[in-house]
Amino acid sequence: MMFCPNCKSMLKSIGGKLKCPRCDFEKDVSDKSQLQKTRQRVEKEIIIVDEDNQMSTLPTTEIKCPECGNKTAEWWLRQLRSADESEVRFFRCTKCKFTWREYD
Ligand SMILES: [Zn+2]
């Protein structure tokens, strides 16, 4: 809740602006909403896929499978629940479907 700096009335949110019902004071709040939109877009760019989901559209990379020696694997990022750990990259062999996480 925000109040008018002139007359202390409660400001009303009208059309992206905070307006005072008593005097002519108004405050543009569009800058703040712009910031939130930017952050949401960045979060969407991070690929987070559940292991149970279909992964046919995942990007592939050249990496050797520790199981069969195949040199192509699909990869994706997964955010672990623990706050201490950052995103971990997972790989899945396109040949034998063996799945492993990136070694540190
Ligand atoms: Zn006012």
Ligand SMILES: [Zn+2]
């Ligand atoms: Zn393999």
